[in-house]
Amino acid sequence: MSAMGKAGAALLCAILLCAALAHPICRALGISPDPGPDVDASLSRHHPLGTDDLGRDLLARMMHGGQRTLPAGLAAVSLAALLGILLGGTCALRGGRLDAMACLGIDLWMAFPALLMALFLAACLSGPADGTGRRIAILVLAVGLVDLPRFFRQARAAVAAELPREYVAASRALGCGGVRLLFARILPNCAGPLVALATLGLGTSILEIAGLGFLGLGVPPGTPEWGSDLNDYRQSFLTRPWVLAAAGTPIALSVLAFNLLGDSIREGRGHPR
Amino acid sequence: MTRFALARLALALPAALGATLVVFLLARAVPGDPARAIAGERASPEALARIRTRLGLDRPLAVQYLLFLRGLATGDLASTQTGRPVRSEFVSHAGVTVELALCALAWSCLAGVALGLAAIRGGAVDFASRTVALAGVSMPVFWTGYCLLTMKAALGLDLLPSHGRSTLDIPPDLATPFFLLEGALRGHLGWTLDCLRHLLLPALALGTVPLAIVCRMQRAALRDAGSSDYLRTARAKGLSERAVWTRHALKNAAVPVVTAAGTTAGYLLGGAVLTETVFGLPGLGRRLVDAIAARDYPVLQGFVLGSALVFIAVNVATDLACAALDPRLRDALSNRKRGAPA
Numbered sequence: 001m002s003a004m005g006k007a008g009a010a011l012l013c014a015i016l017l018c019a020a021l022a023h024p025i026c027r028a029l030g031i032s033p034d035p036g037p038d039v040d041a042s043l044s045r046h047h048p049l050g051t052d053d054l055g056r057d058l059l060a061r062m063m064h065g066g067q068r069t070l071p072a073g074l075a076a077v078s079l080a081a082l083l084g085i086l087l088g089g090t091c092a093l094r095g096g097r098l099d100a101m102a103c104l105g106i107d108l109w110m111a112f113p114a115l116l117m118a119l120f121l122a123a124c125l126s127g128p129a130d131g132t133g134r135r136i137a138i139l140v141l142a143v144g145l146v147d148l149p150r151f152f153r154q155a156r157a158a159v160a161a162e163l164p165r166e167y168v169a170a171s172r173a174l175g176c177g178g179v180r181l182l183f184a185r186i187l188p189n190c191a192g193p194l195v196a197l198a199t200l201g202l203g204t205s206i207l208e209i210a211g212l213g214f215l216g217l218g219v220p221p222g223t224p225e226w227g228s229d230l231n232d233y234r235q236s237f238l239t240r241p242w243v244l245a246a247a248g249t250p251i252a253l254s255v256l257a258f259n260l261l262g263d264s265i266r267e268g269r270g271h272p273r
Numbered sequence: 274m275t276r277f278a279l280a281r282l283a284l285a286l287p288a289a290l291g292a293t294l295v296v297f298l299l300a301r302a303v304p305g306d307p308a309r310a311i312a313g314e315r316a317s318p319e320a321l322a323r324i325r326t327r328l329g330l331d332r333p334l335a336v337q338y339l340l341f342l343r344g345l346a347t348g349d350l351a352s353t354q355t356g357r358p359v360r361s362e363f364v365s366h367a368g369v370t371v372e373l374a375l376c377a378l379a380w381s382c383l384a385g386v387a388l389g390l391a392a393i394r395g396g397a398v399d400f401a402s403r404t405v406a407l408a409g410v411s412m413p414v415f416w417t418g419y420c421l422l423t424m425k426a427a428l429g430l431d432l433l434p435s436h437g438r439s440t441l442d443i444p445p446d447l448a449t450p451f452f453l454l455e456g457a458l459r460g461h462l463g464w465t466l467d468c469l470r471h472l473l474l475p476a477l478a479l480g481t482v483p484l485a486i487v488c489r490m491q492r493a494a495l496r497d498a499g500s501s502d503y504l505r506t507a508r509a510k511g512l513s514e515r516a517v518w519t520r521h522a523l524k525n526a527a528v529p530v531v532t533a534a535g536t537t538a539g540y541l542l543g544g545a546v547l548t549e550t551v552f553g554l555p556g557l558g559r560r561l562v563d564a565i566a567a568r569d570y571p572v573l574q575g576f577v578l579g580s581a582l583v584f585i586a587v588n589v590a591t592d593l594a595c596a597a598l599d600p601r602l603r604d605a606l607s608n609r610k611r612g613a614p615a
Contacts, residue, residue, distance in 0.1 A: 108291040112581045115543025116561075120299070120577045123565040207413055211547055214415050215562055227413075234419060234551075241423050248416030256411040 005264020012257035015250070019066030026064075031057035033064045033224050042240075049246045052233060058246040064224040066250060069213075072136050072143075073206040073254075079144030080205075081198050084151025089182045091152075092159035102152070110149045118142040118208055122217040132219050139218065143208045147201055154197050158190035165189075192265070200262035203255035210251050226251050277596055285589045292581040296574050297341050301334070350575055354567045359575030362560065367579070368450025369438050370556035373479060373548065374541040376472050381480035382487050382534055389491025389530075390518065402488055409485030414544045418478035418551035425474065434471045436553030441467050475552040479544050483537040490533040528599050535591025542580045 001009070018025065026032060031047060036055035041047045049058040091099040109117075121142040126135060159182065162168060171185045187194075212218055213227025221232070230247040237244045316324075325331050329340045344350035348358035355362070392402040422435050434440065439452060443464055447455045456464030495518070507517045546558030553559070557576055564572035 108295050111288055111292050111585050112577065113539040113542040113584055116577050116580050120573055123573060210413055214547065230416065237419050237423055238426050244419050244423055248413060252412045256407065259407060259411055
């Protein structure tokens with residue numbers, strides 16, 4: 001792995017650890033993402049990044065927000081990858097009318113700008129009384145569906161390139177077919193580009209989920225989430241600039257880490273930047 | 274070229290029709306009763322039945338689709354929030370969004386090409402261009418916008434407005450929704466300059482991702498061109514290194530850059546929603562956000578469809594531009610196979 005890839009992996013590990021251990025870290029520091037008495041506090045030893053207008057510690061909200069944004073991004077990419085690889089691989093294997101219809105459908109789906117379609121889906125599926133779980137599920141579904149075409153096209157091309165190889169003919173001669181041929185034989189031989197695409201896709205999905213949260217389609221008010229917090233705090237950026245850093249830096253660093261890692265994986269597969 | 278252009282336009286028509294079908298089916302597939310969404314939770318069954326009859330929801334699905342197409346074409350599809358036809362709402366709000374997207378694309382392409390050219394030398398400049406590209410795709414556009422506003426306030430740059438489209442009294446009954454164009458055509462350059470002043474910061478924010486994409490594409494294309502035979506021939510003929518790159522390599526490296534610029538259209542349309550929210554621009558994005566809050570589904574459908582049609586048109590323009598730059602691509606684009614890696 002290149003030096004940039006290692007840096008990305010290290011950064012990602014640090015972010016994941018902070019998110020996973022948010023509760024014990026906040027307890028050790030004596031800070032909380034919940035409303036408290038110190039309203040609009042500036043940077044201090046007790047509140048390293050200050051508090052908001054409800055007394056909620058910004059560092060605590062930053063760490064707890066990662067517990068929603070990061071898993072949501074991972075779930076969205078997983079959904080897109082699973083459906084895209086299954087559909088694309090099957091179309092490459094079967095060919096014919098199924099392949100033609102699926103490609104036509106994917107081409108139509110790609111005619112829509114991704115964020116706008118995700119916004120449309122999220123707006124249509126969500127309601128004002130939805131809880132955090134349902135809101136996050138809707139975000140995952142919306143972002144996963146708009147990211148599906150990239151995995152479909154990559155999987156279809158990768159599987160189609162493998163089909164003329166001897167091991168595929170040998171597997172078929174031994175009676176291996178369908179899903180088993182696809183997942184047990186072909187995909188392991190062409191997983192590299194798909195892994196690189198998934199890693200890069202994690203950064204894109206986090207940006208999309210944060211963007212939808214910023215537009216008010218994320219978690220309910222009060223629940224820590226990176227995009228929603230940026231929306232909540234936008235009135236205070238000019239008077240308290242460090243709030244801007246607290247709200248947006250986690251998103252930028254996460255996406256940067258995934259991009260560094262994805263680029264490193266892609267370079268390792270022979271696709272120079 | 275004319276035959277290629279006509280064939281490409283002919284391919285775009287079924288795509289546009291397909292987009293209307295996708296939006297129609299999605300709207301029908303969404304859970305919930307559209308009539309109840311309009312009339313409210315306490316509406317009587319008679320009121321719901323009247324709304325369903327008015328909207329054609331009691332007709333077969335194929336008839337509903339035809340009514341939907343007719344509504345789009347005649348302007349009958351109306352906003353439940355303002356009562357105005359969705360088509361006229363789209364046109365009136367599209368002006369500032371298109372101006373914002375074009376400004377963002379223009380500066381990002383110029384800067385991206387310049388950075389890509391400078392990066393050929395390698396070393397610190399190459400490292401700087403890769404860093405700029407990486408930072409551009411990593412930062413959320415709404416965060417970049419707020420960072421610019423904070424920097425503007427800190428540096429005291431009061432000449433750059435932080436919100437709105439114009440501070441001048443521009444009449445609302447212009448022929449087009451494009452203030453930049455109207456100012457130039459009517460001799461009111463003050464309008465054009467004022468609108469450009471308002472678009473500067475939003476365009477800077479929105480253009481960071483296209484800058485990264487164009488810079489990366491240009492750098493890769495020039496690097497590939499650097500080892501090609503035609504450049505070796507140009508050097509053997511005695512051309513200066515500057516002439517080799519600007520007169521020969523740049524034109525051949527322009528095709529991937531034009532393609533990259535075209536593919537960012539989807540990002541620009543989506544990013545404009547976020548940028549307009551940050552800078553208070555009265556464009557499609559702001560109207561869409563208001564429609565989401567008010568559950569104005571006709572506007573949601575119309576704007577998403579309109580954006581898809583704009584995206585399809587930009588893809589057609591990109592293909593035509595690439596074919597004009599490199600005639601060898603006309604056959605390749607005509608016979609393009611589906612399923613090329615993203």
